[in-house]
Amino acid sequence: MLKDITLGQYFPGDTPAHRLDPRTKILLVIFYIVALFCAKSVVTYGIMILTLLVCVQISKVKAGALFRGLKPVVFIIIFTAVLNLFFTPGNYLFQWGPLHISDAGVRMAVSMVLRIMLLITGTFLMTYTTSPIRLTDGLESLLNPLKRLHVPVHELAMMMSIALRFIPTLIEETDKIMSAQKARGADFESGNLFRKAKALIPILVPLFISAFRRADELAVAMECRCYHGGEGRTKLHVLKFATRDWVALVCGTAIMVGVIVLRQFGM
Amino acid sequence: MAAMIETKKLEYTYPSVEEDGKATVALRGVNLSIEAGSFVVVLGHNGSGKSTLAKTFNAVALPSGGSVYVEGMDTKDETLLLAIRQRVGMVFQNPDNQIVANVVEEDVAFAPENLGVPTEEIRRRVDEALDAVGMGEFVRHAPHLLSGGQKQRIAIAGVIAMEPKCIVLDEATAMLDPIGREEVLSTVHRLNREKGITVVLITHHMNEAEDADRVIVMDDGLVAMDGAPQAVFSHVEELRSMGLTVPDTVALAYELGLDGLNVPLTALGVEECADAVAAALSK
Incomplete structure (x- = not known):
């Protein structure tokens, strides 16, 4: 039972994601979190999901391991979803006694759940690939x-x-x-x-x-x-920035700036 | 030979922890000189002061009276602290509580990192130290997955990486199984032979003293006996009165002697003892 703790768990490997400088990965996670909190439309969430999928692909971390990381927060995710679903004002789609579901509520619930899941998998991706x-x-x-x-x-x-x-x-x-x-x-x-x-x-x-x-x-x-x-x-072991670190950082910055700009245009 | 460690009228009193306010006196005037390159075993029952003595050798415990000199450096001089600790490395009882990092090589590198050794030099020392203890293939292993004897050898490697002149093992074999104990003992014997590192082995296992150059028996904060293993172990009665046993071979020879068969008490090894018994019987 105690063996299930995923905190700080590391899967040794030799992919580009493993070889990145730890500083690069920490910065990328920060960029990712900033971008995640700026995202509010289908397009920007799409970009965030796509980015994560590409990173998972590169790191060759098994999907099962990522989902296991989500297990401890299932309760928080469900709790957030239910709260947002039932208590957001807007055009009611459904009403049953004091309970009601609004269109804004559905949107909020979906985006919050997505945000938490992406946030956690994104961070876990770093700890999974870095000793x-x-x-x-x-x-x-x-x-x-x-x-x-x-x-x-x-x-x-x-x-x-x-x-x-x-x-x-x-x-x-x-x-x-x-x-x-x-x-x-x-x-x-x-x-x-x-x-x-x-x-x-x-x-x-x-x-x-x-x-x-x-x-x-x-x-x-x-x-x-x-x-x-x-x-x-x-x-x-002295930390050294290699070319791949600069490439990764430029890509990360581009995605973050892109999401913020899209937000300014109301997307 | 030059003295590696020298103690002069060394006294040590633990600050009082007992309710009656009485301080525990662990050492009461110890005069010792440990020669460079020798293999010394310190014996004694619990509370005889042997562990305290070890701790004064590299300034972990400072004498409350008298002094300790490491290659002529006084351990009370704070400016010499790092120089002293670099010369006299210490290995403790519980291997888990002295391993700092979660990769073997990182742990061995800990001491040279602290000493500010350049990176390439650290790499060389780590590889050399691990080879010296026969753990070269475990460079990237996680220490908690190793056996007790292996962990203790990693701890020894971590000390060797400082390139010390002396290693003090404070009951380093007490928590190990017989195989682990044998691993550690053969490692320190090899280091003593091949690298000329002075070894001070603190233990209460009599058998570990058989191959030593010199055996020191501590009792009640004082040196009770001091000499070659054969000389010390022939005092069977005295050792027993101090709560110590003697190696099985000596015990056998002694019991036979009581029953009238005259076997010399100086045969410590099993083979030697067998030969001595055979010789006595054929007489």
Whole structure:
């Protein structure tokens, strides 16, 4: 059950999408999100869907994996759809007691659902094709200018990569604790939501204690390997922009600008 | 030979954590000199101060009395901190809690990255270190999918990448299965032989001390015995009174001796011991 977590999941591969610099991919995702929020017509949504399909094609990520990524947000999508469908004023197409569906409501619901789905698949496409370590490297490098404002960019990136590194370790640990508690007769499956939540306490307490102990040991081990902050640090893998990165960025910018211009013309 | 690590009247007291406010004294005046290139095993039961001693070797714990010198550098001098830690690498008990990155090569590169080594040089060191521990083919693996012994070898590679002169293993084999333990031990023995790296192995497994140049037994914050393994292990009674066992071979020879068969206590290896017993029987 715990193995289903898709957060930060990465599918190794060697497609152009995998080879892109992580900074390019982060920027492209930002461009995509901006464009997505500017889109409001059939034409512009069409462009957004087409862009995503092309990217999926290039990255060779399986459609099944993308849909699995949507699973945790199904509830939010349905909730948004229902709210928009029934509570948007406009010309009523259908009325039943206090419930009514308007033409504007249908349009809103469809566009909101599309927007959320595209947003999530677009972002997942980045995490699926970029290893977490490269992703944090990219973030660190992009946020570098903020160091002048005394934002601890290196420390934040370090925290992120350590957090990602420990996800499998902590999942394994949780499984172990759960088995140990089950062996002592703990029951995690039956009862209502409240009881189930309460049953989690004997898992969370040892998990937290061990996480703190791990953090302490890791800090000492890092110090023993001469860690002293980001100052004067070098890298095994230096990020480099290649031609394909510039091509991708130009395409991305063109699509974003195109969508914004189309919006200005009321499309 | 020159001293790699030297301690002078080394004392260490843990800040009081117990309710009665009594501080725990871990080391009470330890004088030691560890020669460069030697393989030293430090033995002792829990609470004998052996782990604390290890932590003072690379300034993770600073002495509360006396001093520790690494190649003549005082560990209390903060300006020498990185130089000291680069010379004396440390490997800990739990491999999971000392691996920083989620790709093997990134983890091994962590220390040279911290030291500001140029990129091409890091690449060379990472490949060399992984080859030295026999993990060359795992460059791009995820550490959490490896076995305990393999993880611990990655941790050793991560330390070797600093190009240290000394490696301290603080109960690094305690959490491993017998196969993993053997992997780690043969790796450090090879590093000691081939690269001349000084090894300080802290353990409570007596058998790991058999092939050492020197065995130091800690008891109650002091050095209780110090010498070649054969010399130390022949004091069976004293070791037992300190809550330590002796290697099975020595125990056998000792028990036979009590029953009247005179077998020398200096035969540590299984083969050696068998020969000694056979020789005693044929007499």
